[in-house]
Amino acid sequence: MFKKASLLLVALTAVCTAFAFDKKPAQEWYQLTIYHFRNNTQEKLLDDYLQQAYLPALHKAGIAKAGVFKWMGNDTSADKRLYVLLPVASFDALQQLQQRIQANAAYQGAAITYTDAAYNAAAYERMEQVILQAFPLAPTCNVPQLDANKTAHVYELRSYESPSEKLFANKVKMFNDGDEISIFKRLGFNAVFYASVIAGSHMPNLMYMTSFNSMAERDEHWKAFNTDAAWKNVSGQPQYQHNVSKAEITFLHPVAYSDL
Numbered sequence: 001m002f003k004k005a006s007l008l009l010v011a012l013t014a015v016c017t018a019f020a021f022d023k024k025p026a027q028e029w030y031q032l033t034i035y036h037f038r039n040n041t042q043e044k045l046l047d048d049y050l051q052q053a054y055l056p057a058l059h060k061a062g063i064a065k066a067g068v069f070k071w072m073g074n075d076t077s078a079d080k081r082l083y084v085l086l087p088v089a090s091f092d093a094l095q096q097l098q099q100r101i102q103a104n105a106a107y108q109g110a111a112i113t114y115t116d117a118a119y120n121a122a123a124y125e126r127m128e129q130v131i132l133q134a135f136p137l138a139p140t141c142n143v144p145q146l147d148a149n150k151t152a153h154v155y156e157l158r159s160y161e162s163p164s165e166k167l168f169a170n171k172v173k174m175f176n177d178g179d180e181i182s183i184f185k186r187l188g189f190n191a192v193f194y195a196s197v198i199a200g201s202h203m204p205n206l207m208y209m210t211s212f213n214s215m216a217e218r219d220e221h222w223k224a225f226n227t228d229a230a231w232k233n234v235s236g237q238p239q240y241q242h243n244v245s246k247a248e249i250t251f252l253h254p255v256a257y258s259d260l
Contacts, residue, residue: 025139030132031086035124045123051257053110057101067260069252087141132195144190148213161205161246168204171243
């Protein structure tokens with residue numbers, strides 16, 4: 001009896017161990033908020049709100065790594081932009097997060113200049129949000145490993161739009177099963193996330209963000225990518241043709257108080 005029990009215990013341990021190693025991390029969800037503003041006064045209101053109220057409230061709610069970025073075209077554009085990337089464990093967590101923040105008394109006090117701004121002195125002109133889910137082979141958000149001064153960092157946000165839902169699924173498959181993610185990783189693109197857009201204004205589309213120490217480094221990486229043998233092989237396969245109808249590239253700088 002003892003011998004049988006021992007054998008059963010060994011078998012159960014092996015099954016549980018195999019299951020633990022086989023279990024994949026859950027795919028995170030992302031909320032990308034884009035604030036459109038027009039002047040330095042609004043920019044300061046946004047920065048003060050995010051740094052002194054919103055990010056501290058996020059951290060207290062368990063969100064350790066929220067990213068805040070400014071568009072590199074802000075100096076020359078009338079429509080200036082600030083991006084906030086928020087990674088959460090699940091869609092339910094995203095739904096509950098705002099309620100938790102609003103219940104935070106410290107947040108309410110720190111955010112009052114932003115929340116109670118007059119109708120003609122708001123912190124932004126418009127605000128848009130995109131909801132995304134991480135790719136299976138890139139299930140979590142990563143903090144980039146960059147060694148240059150943070151003010152020099154360049155983050156590249158890309159949106160790939162597809163002609164149809166079927167071709168969109170094909171492009172997502174290309175990133176995952178086609179090993180496009182692996183190529184980016186091997187070439188050191190320091191990706192922050194790869195994700196499918198679940199709700200947004202340019203669907204069907206996916207978005208991903210890579211990061212570099214400088215624009216010159218970014219250009220070198222893309223040169224290496226475009227001449228990479230593995231990429232040429234994947235991009236030349238017949239099943240992956242015509243799955244992107246529009247690519248939009250946005251260059252960003254992280255703010256000093258960004259977690260990413």
